[in-house]
Amino acid sequence: MKLWSPTQILEWDLITCRTEGITSIELMYRAASKWVQSFTKYYPKRFSVLVVVGPGNNGGDGLVIASLLYELGYTVKIYAVHPSVTKSDDALFYYHELVEKSKIEICYFPQSPQDVFMTLSSPSVVVDALFGIGLSRNIRGAYQEVVEWMNRIVEPIVSVDVPSGLSLRNFKKQSGSIVQATHTFTFEVPKVDFFFPENAPLIGELCTIPIGLTENGLDGETPICEYITISWITSHLIAPKRYSHKGTYGHAMIIAGSEGMMGASILACKGALSGGCGLITTHIPNSYETLIHQSVPELLVSSDESNQCFSSLPKMDGIKAIGIGPGLGQSAITQEALYLLMRKYHYPMVLDADALNILSDNPDWLIEIPGNSILTPHLKEFDRLFGTSFDTWERIEKAKRIAIFYRINILIKGKNSIIVDRYGSWSINSSGNSVLSKGGSGDVLTGLITSLIARGYRAEVALRLGVWIHGKAGDVFAAQGDNVSLNISTLPTYIGRVWELLQNSSSK
Ligand SMILES: NC(=O)C1=CN([C@@H]2O[C@H](COP(=O)(O)OP(=O)(O)OC[C@H]3O[C@@H](n4cnc5c(N)ncnc54)[C@H](O)[C@@H]3O)[C@@H](O)[C@H]2O)[C@@H](O)CC1
Ligand SMILES: [K+]
Numbered sequence: 001m002k003l004w005s006p007t008q009i010l011e012w013d014l015i016t017c018r019t020e021g022i023t024s025i026e027l028m029y030r031a032a033s034k035w036v037q038s039f040t041k042y043y044p045k046r047f048s049v050l051v052v053v054g055p056g057n058n059g060g061d062g063l064v065i066a067s068l069l070y071e072l073g074y075t076v077k078i079y080a081v082h083p084s085v086t087k088s089d090d091a092l093f094y095y096h097e098l099v100e101k102s103k104i105e106i107c108y109f110p111q112s113p114q115d116v117f118m119t120l121s122s123p124s125v126v127v128d129a130l131f132g133i134g135l136s137r138n139i140r141g142a143y144q145e146v147v148e149w150m151n152r153i154v155e156p157i158v159s160v161d162v163p164s165g166l167s168l169r170n171f172k173k174q175s176g177s178i179v180q181a182t183h184t185f186t187f188e189v190p191k192v193d194f195f196f197p198e199n200a201p202l203i204g205e206l207c208t209i210p211i212g213l214t215e216n217g218l219d220g221e222t223p224i225c226e227y228i229t230i231s232w233i234t235s236h237l238i239a240p241k242r243y244s245h246k247g248t249y250g251h252a253m254i255i256a257g258s259e260g261m262m263g264a265s266i267l268a269c270k271g272a273l274s275g276g277c278g279l280i281t282t283h284i285p286n287s288y289e290t291l292i293h294q295s296v297p298e299l300l301v302s303s304d305e306s307n308q309c310f311s312s313l314p315k316m317d318g319i320k321a322i323g324i325g326p327g328l329g330q331s332a333i334t335q336e337a338l339y340l341l342m343r344k345y346h347y348p349m350v351l352d353a354d355a356l357n358i359l360s361d362n363p364d365w366l367i368e369i370p371g372n373s374i375l376t377p378h379l380k381e382f383d384r385l386f387g388t389s390f391d392t393w394e395r396i397e398k399a400k401r402i403a404i405f406y407r408i409n410i411l412i413k414g415k416n417s418i419i420v421d422r423y424g425s426w427s428i429n430s431s432g433n434s435v436l437s438k439g440g441s442g443d444v445l446t447g448l449i450t451s452l453i454a455r456g457y458r459a460e461v462a463l464r465l466g467v468w469i470h471g472k473a474g475d476v477f478a479a480q481g482d483n484v485s486l487n488i489s490t491l492p493t494y495i496g497r498v499w500e501l502l503q504n505s506s507s508k
Helices: 008-018 025-044 057-071 089-099 114-116 141-154 198-202 229-234 261-275 284-296 332-344 353-361 363-368 378-388 392-406 441-455 460-477 488-506
Strands: 046-051 078-082 104-107 122-127 157-160 185-186 205-211 225-229 252-256 279-284 300-303 321-324 349-351 409-412 418-420 425-431
Touching: 025 057, 025 089, 025 157, 025 185, 025 205, 025 284, 025 460, 046 057, 046 114, 057 078, 057 089, 057 157, 057 205, 078 114, 078 441, 104 225, 114 141, 198 349, 205 229, 225 460, 229 460, 229 488, 252 441, 261 279, 261 284, 261 441, 261 488, 279 284, 279 353, 284 300, 321 332, 321 441, 332 353, 332 363, 349 441, 353 363, 353 378, 353 441, 363 392, 378 392, 378 409, 392 409, 392 418, 392 425, 425 460, 441 460, 460 488
Parallel strands: 046 078, 046 122, 078 104, 122 157, 157 185, 185 205, 225 425, 252 279, 252 321, 279 300, 321 349
Antiparallel strands: 409 418, 418 425
16 A cells, blocks of 8 residues: 655545546545544444544534534534634535534633533543644644643544644654544545554554545655555565476575574574575574474574584575574674675675674674665664664654665564665555564564575565565464464464465465
């Protein structure tokens, strides 16, 4: 799914009106009607409703929503913050047509919103229609007071399109008050900022409401980014070859594990096996050869000269991708070996965990990373590598510059992982949940992505596939009714289920 900027969405509204021969007033009514359909599923008629409206079309939606709920038999009041209700022509139309002609009570700032709210019977809910995608500066004054009041109450708040005050990068530094919504019912497509970790407490439960904007209306426009869902994944899968042997699907290498951390090596190798490449060699400290043979008999094993850690380069003939880092340790000898490996190997590498820690300590080694490799830091590792950022937008801009400069791909891991590729394009992953926030989960991911590259996927595609599949495996686990107890060594089994699911949806 493509994600668009506020300006593009407004353009899309206009295109829809032109294509369908309708007015923006009609589109507003359609949007508000669809919104009300979703709202009533969560909040039945026993809820009384205070609709807080702002000066633009978001407030206009609020006026139509109030009137539709009133017609459905809800107890509704409107609280307007702008002295003349609205500055928007469309909203004004509905104010005269619907609100004035009904018996809906409308109250104004500076009357206290709390006093108005208290006159409603319990249970009650606030509909936040102060600002949507048209916010152009931080919220101050009366609007700020009302937002702060909303954030103090215990009753649910349902935001129309956007939690009011959230900037959507319409202006750079966000510092005003923002509504902390219980639900955000957003129109047509989610907005990019909804997926950033700093905004998670503001969005609440997200529900996207299709309002019938013209399909392909923004064809030819460049979206801000791609939101990776199953349809993107299925359209990028390479069909398995009919006549194949183990050499057909590539040879990957995993360099992971050191004394006391060999579990990381086993998990990364199991992750690689679940990615389906033909052969996997793991390079490990000498003394653990038997352990690895017994734990994962499918692997080829290359023994390091050291008994404790990675210290010497393996043979790399025919290896199409190397995953390195989980449980690797950071001893001086390992650091040196990583440096030599990066200089000598010319195919993509997936650098994770201790490999990233080593790079943080030696930033001038970044230049040695083979082109089209992948770094997989989580947020803190990213900041350690490249310095802290004010917000996710700044972090993404930084990642883009670095990715283009070093010709590498960067995965910033989190609830909605962000993928920035070497061309400067970026995506947000849609799958995954908290069952994956456990030690070892990233090791499996490193193996999986490495394996996909070895199979022949371009690194930037393998990265997106791997991240989505890994997240989806967590979702498949949680869908069984348990969102706690995933044992990470069983994660590859759920990755297998995701492949099954993908095969079924591709053949439909
Ligand atoms: N354009 C359309 O056809 C549709 C628009 N829709 C709704 O319209 C919204 C966008 O409407 P608008 O573009 O009017 O934008 P908003 O309603 O988000 O706000 C814009 C208004 O607020 C003022 N404003 C901006 N920031 C302010 C601040 N910090 N303090 C005080 N005033 C501020 C602006 O001067 C303008 O009057 C969407 O979010 C959606 O809710 C929907 O009805 C769907 C159809
Ligand atoms: K809003």
